Amino acid sequence: MSFVLEASHLRKQFGGLVAVADVSLRVREGSLHSIIGPNGAGKTTLFNLLSGALKPTTGRVVLRGRDITGLPPYRMAHLGIGRSYQITNIFPNLTVLENVRLAAQAMGHDNWKFWRAASAFQEYEARAREIIERVGLQDKMRAPANTLAHGDKRKLELEILLAQDPEVLLLDEPTAGMASEQVPELMKLIAEIRARGNKTIVLVEHNMDIVMNVSDEITVMHLGNVLAEGTAKEIAANQVVQKAYLGELYN
Template sequence: MGGCAAHTQDKKYYGGTLSEVIIQAVGLTRHFGGLRAVDGVDIAVAAGSFHAIIGPNGAGKTTLFNLLSGFMKPTSGQVLLRGRDITRLPLHRIAHLGVGRSFQITNVFPSLSVLENVRLAAQAQGRDSLKIWAHAAAFRRYEERARHALGLVGLAARAADVAATLPHGDKRRLELAILLAADSELLLLDEPTAGMATEQVPLLLEVLRGIRRDTGKTILLVEHNMGVVMSLSDMITVMHQGRVLAEGDPAAIAANPAVQSAYLGEAYRHAP
């Protein structure tokens, strides 16, 4: 088994303190025919941490996300959320337990307004969705939460626009706002900067930094942008061919020779 991957444990050491584990995979495996996309992965994410998963294309990162968020069921292994087995729970139940997820490919409600996209996320967390005789707009708190989330990602001015008309970078931020409005404790972000123009990345970085600083949410993300990963992460897990290759803080990962040869390559060794 790879590196210093965590095994069944409910506390995890990071940043000098013992922290509770929020989500944990135990021997998580998913086959696609003969391909072992995810192959016996053990990973534990500390509550309140910023944890990045990196690895070359095809390493199984997105499949791991699909398994952790309940979007896909594993061939074997378990997913534990705060020690509770959520492996076989339906998607909407997992969402209610505080797991929110963004997608690599933008995944919003295209012909609804930006505000309605986010308002639906807020409404999903409440208990009013079956009040068929009430007017949706009467539940002000959902709209307020949506507007607050849009403010956090800097999209407040576009609340009335139709989601499909947003530029790509704004759609990525809309996805973040959806997660924030859902008030998930654990945010699984699948390549939040994917397809974004270079000049928009710092803006998103700032949003992520703000979320981490102000909300105490746990963020687990898959990301190819090493600048984002190295500057924000408390912990980095490196995946390679469906397995965990290494795990550690950014400095340890940057210095790890196995990781360098598998993924980071020569270029990164000389970077600051």
């Protein structure tokens, strides 16, 4: 089994504040790998380092054996690391369909090939429709993005991400702010994406029921470090993790 994404000894300091102290992590191809840990543990900062939004103070990020440390986000995205940026990636005045189609187009490499513009447009639009139907929102395709309810915006973010067709999806609390009845649907979808087998998912999620159900592998972060890693079973049984984190959540 091979590792698609590897972080070694990543560290990120903001002045005197150490957000990520020393994180090494290996993500297996095709797996769903969750990162858990209390607020402020450094999970989002780690995602920022993995996606190029931030350059690490020290340490390396390796994608399929290639050192991609410090590359800008658009280069990371073209190499196959996709990250949902919450809201900011959405064009508010464009419709759901236009937003998803543009995301597909942006990754298409052929924006300047005018002679095939018409057929390419059809292709991208068809891809966008297929993704929208898979994730939901098919009855809102023509709705401007800024008219969507919060939970639907989270779905649109996921659709935009899928349209970019990344090999590795970094999902930072995809269920945050969703109405609780929408959560199982989203998780089913994430499980489906995983089951298709050609994507690797790295998930940050606070809901332990979800994490314990869907993860192949879990890395527990605490104060910018890796506290433990293992399968859901191993993590649930880990005394150190229970003391530091799980116990406090289930109390």
